[in-house]
Amino acid sequence: MTPQLAPPTRPHPHRLWGAWAAIALLLVGCGATPRSAGPAPWLAAWGSAQLEQQPAPTAPGAAVAWQAPLRDVSLRQIVRTTAAGQTLRVQISNLFGREPLRLGAASVARVQPGSESGRPVLQNGPVTPLRFRGQRELVLGPGEEAWSDPVALELPALADVAVQMHIVASPAQATVHPGARIHSWALPGPHADTVDWPDAAAQPGWWHLAAVDVGGAAPQPVLVATGDSITDGYGVPPGSYQRWTDALARRLTAQGRPGSVVNTGIGGNRLLQDGLGPRLLSRFERDALSRSGVTHVMLLAGVNDLGSSHRQRATTPDSRAALLAELKQGLTMLAAQARERGVCLFIGTVMPYGGSGYYQPGPENEADRQALNAWIRVPGRFDAVVDFDSLMRDPARPTHLRREFDNDGLHPSLAGYQAMADFFPLPLLERRCTAQ
Numbered sequence: 001m002t003p004q005l006a007p008p009t010r011p012h013p014h015r016l017w018g019a020w021a022a023i024a025l026l027l028v029g030c031g032a033t034p035r036s037a038g039p040a041p042w043l044a045a046w047g048s049a050q051l052e053q054q055p056a057p058t059a060p061g062a063a064v065a066w067q068a069p070l071r072d073v074s075l076r077q078i079v080r081t082t083a084a085g086q087t088l089r090v091q092i093s094n095l096f097g098r099e100p101l102r103l104g105a106a107s108v109a110r111v112q113p114g115s116e117s118g119r120p121v122l123q124n125g126p127v128t129p130l131r132f133r134g135q136r137e138l139v140l141g142p143g144e145e146a147w148s149d150p151v152a153l154e155l156p157a158l159a160d161v162a163v164q165m166h167i168v169a170s171p172a173q174a175t176v177h178p179g180a181r182i183h184s185w186a187l188p189g190p191h192a193d194t195v196d197w198p199d200a201a202a203q204p205g206w207w208h209l210a211a212v213d214v215g216g217a218a219p220q221p222v223l224v225a226t227g228d229s230i231t232d233g234y235g236v237p238p239g240s241y242q243r244w245t246d247a248l249a250r251r252l253t254a255q256g257r258p259g260s261v262v263n264t265g266i267g268g269n270r271l272l273q274d275g276l277g278p279r280l281l282s283r284f285e286r287d288a289l290s291r292s293g294v295t296h297v298m299l300l301a302g303v304n305d306l307g308s309s310h311r312q313r314a315t316t317p318d319s320r321a322a323l324l325a326e327l328k329q330g331l332t333m334l335a336a337q338a339r340e341r342g343v344c345l346f347i348g349t350v351m352p353y354g355g356s357g358y359y360q361p362g363p364e365n366e367a368d369r370q371a372l373n374a375w376i377r378v379p380g381r382f383d384a385v386v387d388f389d390s391l392m393r394d395p396a397r398p399t400h401l402r403r404e405f406d407n408d409g410l411h412p413s414l415a416g417y418q419a420m421a422d423f424f425p426l427p428l429l430e431r432r433c434t435a436q
Contacts, residue, residue: 042089044222044291045081045155046212048177049264051277052096063201065186070170070207074191076200077163077184077209078111078120080241082249083222083260084157085214090130090148093210094140097171101208103138104166105192106130108153111160118239119202120185122162122195128153129193142171145210155214157253163209166192170208177206179232179267182239204238213292220258221429222293223248226280227300230351231265234411242414247421252429259429262291270304271330272323284334289341296429297338300348300388302327303410306368307359320368328375335382342435346428347382349373349389354399355409366399384428391423392416 053068065073081088088108094101107127115121130148132138140146155161166189184207185200225231225245233243241250249261264287268276277283280301288297309315309323331347338345350369353359361369373389376382392412394402401409405416412420 042213042215042292043083043085043217043220043260044211044224044262044293045083045085045214045260046079046161047224047262047264047287047291048180048206048210049226049266049277049283049287050093050095050175050210051177051266053174053176053178063186063203065188065201066203069172069174070167070186072168072189074164074166074187074189074194075184075207076120076187076197077165077206078182078239079161079163079206079209079212080246080249081155081159081161081212081214082157082262083214083217083220083258084159085155086152086216087150087214088153088155088161089150089213089215090163090209091145091211091213092132092138092140092148092165093145093175093208094171095143095145095210096173096175097140098142098173099171100142101140101170101175102168104168104190105136106138106148106163106165107192108151109162109164109195110153110155111162113160119200120160120162127164127193127195150215158249161212163212164192164194165208166190167208175208175210177209177266178204179229179234179265180204180206180238181233181236181241181243211291218258219293220260221295222260222262222291223296223298223429224262224264224288224291224294225298225300226264226284226288227348228265228269228304229267230303230411231263231300232267232269233263233265233417234267235407236414236417242417244412244417244420247418248424251421252426255426257426257429260293264288264291268304269301270308271301272305272326275304275308281330281333284337289337289343294343295432296344296346298346298348298386298424299331299334302350302372303353303369306350306365306372307353307356307361307410310362310365311359315364320364324368324371327372331376332381338383339433339436342433344383344428344431344433346384346386347376348386349376351388351392351412352394352399352401353410354397355401355406357408358410361399383431383433386424388420388423391419
């Protein structure tokens with residue numbers, strides 16, 4: 001009997017959580033449609049998926065400014081906006097907080113190109129203050145989020161932006177994204193409007209920062225890539241922008257194609273169960289379908305569900321069959337959600353992980369991976385399939401990643417991430433799907 005999954009609902013905030021080989025492009029339900037005239041109101045240009053940071057003692061040797069919970073400290077957080085625009089707005093989040101988040105002030109500024117991988121240097125001129133309903137101060141109650149008022153800021157594609165905020169007080173349960181692949185900077189006191197931060201201390205991650213939208217741009221594709229650590233960019237050096245989505249955004253820009261790429265992956269994330277972040281079934285609406293102007297979603301998930309199923313426990317044919325049935329049903333539910341919203345859903349096949357020392361899969365797990373991929377490739381299930389498995393698997397050892405694309409048996413190397421970006425078929429972004 002097929003297990004029945006409960007329909008995904010938005011949970012309470014405090015409980016959230018690809019050439020080298022053949023490609024299967026199963027284009028069903030999508031059709032090319034003319035683009036409408038006139039500028040779009042808002043386009044998602046950057047975003048991250050939010051997690052809860054549980055209260056914990058500050059690590060020994062941590063800078064004073066990073067003592068948790070944050071009190072009377074200013075943060076400079078660097079984001080790369082993938083769509084050009086003339087105006088900007090920022091979303092601040094206290095999604096997981098159980099106490100209020102209090103900001104004294106916030107601002108934005110362009111970062112000088114080339115400085116973001118080290119200590120970021122702001123471009124000449126003053127920072128641009130942010131206001132929230134006309135006020136510099138912002139108080140967000142537990143589970144609340146807020147967009148800033150729009151500000152004028154000329155942004156080309158792939159601009160680096162500093163978002164500065166003075167945190168008067170943050171909750172013990174901070175709302176964060178630890179897998180930022182870039183450092184944020186902290187300085188004691190109110191420095192949201194200060195240009196020079198010579199004594200700031202660095203730490204990887206983003207805090208209470210959920211999204212950046214741009215306005216004034218012509219209508220264009222907005223692709224949200226979501227999934228696990230392969231999307232989140234495990235192994236990418238901080239500030240190097242070598243996640244596969246970063247390389248895809250550069251490819252679009254180099255070819256003169258308009259389009260935004262937003263990454264909402266979470267390392268360790270699973271489709272079916274909460275763990276390192278809320279399960280995809282519960283966060284798909286927020287982290288993918290609700291992003292401003294979204295037109296396409298690229299989903300790559302399942303390896304953690306398969307890999308974790310046998311860690312520290314025995315599996316049986318019945319338990320493995322049940323997991324496969326639940327994964328298929330979960331993906332089917334996400335496809336239905338996307339179609340209801342008129343968003344094209346692209347699915348990536350699960351890549352080999354036979355060399356993983358973390359999951360150490362056996363023949364049964366490999367058989368399950370192949371069975372899931374065979375099901376994914378059936379025409380008509382999704383709007384397109386991007387066959388990352390065929391790209392990344394080693395022809396001589398199909399249970400393993402290609403040596404040149406392999407970081408640790410589970411995650412791609414930097415060359416692997418670049419290969420994924422090069423493999424993604426850009427014509428998919430010219431298609432539009434209609435609500436069903």
